[in-house]
Amino acid sequence: MVTTIEISGYIEDLLEALVRAGLYSSKTEAIREAVRRLVESYDLKDLSLRAFKNGGISFQLAVDIGGISMDELIWFFLSHDTPPQLGADSDEEVNEGVKALRDKGLVVLDLSSLYVMLELNLFNYLPKLNKRFVVPDKVQERAQALLLRFSKMRGLIVVMDGVEVMRVNKSLAEFSRKNGISLQESHAIYLAKKMNGVLLSDDKRTRQVAKVHGVPAAPSVSLLVLGRDIGVLG
Numbered sequence: 584m585v586t587t588i589e590i591s592g593y594i595e596d597l598l599e600a601l602v603r604a605g606l607y608s609s610k611t612e613a614i615r616e617a618v619r620r621l622v623e624s625y626d627l628k629d630l631s632l633r634a635f636k637n638g639g640i641s642f643q644l645a646v647d648i649g650g651i652s653m654d655e656l657i658w659f660f661l662s663h664d665t666p667p668q669l670g671a672d673s674d675e676e677v678n679e680g681v682k683a684l685r686d687k688g689l690v691v692l693d694l695s696s697l698y699v700m701l702e703l704n705l706f707n708y709l710p711k712l713n714k715r716f717v718v719p720d721k722v723q724e725r726a727q728a729l730l731l732r733f734s735k736m737r738g739l740i741v742v743m744d745g746v747e748v749m750r751v752n753k754s755l756a757e758f759s760r761k762n763g764i765s766l767q768e769s770h771a772i773y774l775a776k777k778m779n780g781v782l783l784s785d786d787k788r789t790r791q792v793a794k795v796h797g798v799p800a801a802p803s804v805s806l807l808v809l810g811r812d813i814g815v816l817g
Contacts, residue, residue, distance in 0.1 A: 628659050640763040641788035642667045647765050668787040671802040680801025684809050689715045689780030693771040696783040697726050699803040701733045709745035711815045717747045719770035762792045772798055
């Protein structure tokens with residue numbers, strides 16, 4: 584995504600002076616350096632918390648902004664009396680999710696649902712559900728850190744058994760910006776819509792955005808209920 588700004592008058596003269604003095608090769612380089620220093624002056628965890636509390640972003644985008652792991656940001660949010668809004672809102676939403684999962688043969692996972700799958704060690708059960716599970720390549724890239732963490736924690740190599748990685752060749756930066764979600768979430772929603780599937784997400788805002796754009800979405804607990812109902816999970 585490219586952002587265009589207009590600078591004139593005194594500030595533009597100062598930028599021009601910086602270039603003529605040889606400190607920067609161009610005014611654009613000087614502006615980039617100024618923005619970088621501005622961003623570094625903030626506590627990114629606190630910045631992500633403020634944006635989330637204002638209702639403007641998903642928790643997964645907050646993780647991207649905060650620059651720390653999902654685990655760490657969850658505890659940071661909770662320590663500031665701010666629930667990260669993960670999981671299901673109600674029994675009604677869970678049941679709607681179960682119905683969507685029954686109706687669709689393809690399930691697209693985002694980073695939040697992958698996190699739950701890893702926490703509950705559910706990948707071995709996925710093939711038994713008779714569904715096709717996929718993740719966008721951008722989500723898979725972000726999931727590598729999670730896989731490494733769980734592998735170290737359990738003392739064995741953890742892999743995403745039964746999950747297919749699919750490449751998304753579409754620019755979705757503008758969609759992400761308008762909806763306050765991460766690029767990985769946008770790819771997951773796009774893939775679910777394109778392939779007539781259901782999005783599995785434990786991020787409340789992500790599910791809301793998906794549904795607004797005609798994509799059925801369910802929290803991970805709906806998948807567990809479905810597994811229980813068909814006798815796969817006890």
